[in-house]
Amino acid sequence: MPTIPPMPPRRLLFLCVANSARSQMAEGLARLVLGDRAVVQSAGSRPTRVNPYAHEVMAELGVDLSTHHSKSVDDIAPESVDTVITLCAEEVCPVFLGRAERLHWPFPDPASDDPTLTREDLLARFRTARDAIRTRLAAYAAELG
Numbered sequence: 106m107p108t109i110p111p112m113p114p115r116r117l118l119f120l121c122v123a124n125s126a127r128s129q130m131a132e133g134l135a136r137l138v139l140g141d142r143a144v145v146q147s148a149g150s151r152p153t154r155v156n157p158y159a160h161e162v163m164a165e166l167g168v169d170l171s172t173h174h175s176k177s178v179d180d181i182a183p184e185s186v187d188t189v190i191t192l193c194a195e196e197v198c199p200v201f202l203g204r205a206e207r208l209h210w211p212f213p214d215p216a217s218d219d220p221t222l223t224r225e226d227l228l229a230r231f232r233t234a235r236d237a238i239r240t241r242l243a244a245y246a247a248e249l250g
């Protein structure tokens with residue numbers, strides 16, 4: 106019986122504004138959940154730095170973001186992307202010019218400048234975002250088969 110060749114990996118781009126929290130966590134989680142079924146990138150419209158809380162809560166799952174850095178969506182080659190997944194909820198998401206499939210998974214930004222939030226409050230917010238993204242990625246992985 107002939108074997109069916111494996112599907113080529115999906116080329117995913119996760120986008121948010123700062124490329125510091127949601128999209129960075131999604132990039133790391135997608136590598137964990139999708140493995141060799143996807144080539145993963147992340148970027149933002151106003152990149153800053155990877156949020157230390159994102160590093161911390163991802164390390165809890167064994168995902169190391171130490172080699173990650175914030176990147177501009179302008180630096181992503183359109184031909185390197187099959188699917189763009191925007192993660193913005195309350196802010197305006199970046200635009201990606203290219204012929205990629207577009208998905209929108211709105212997640213509230215866990216980062217905050219609110220001085221009343223404690224370290225534990227912020228960690229809880231980041232864990233909530235991380236776990237919601239992981240759940241959505243698991244559903245996406247099931248859709249891919």
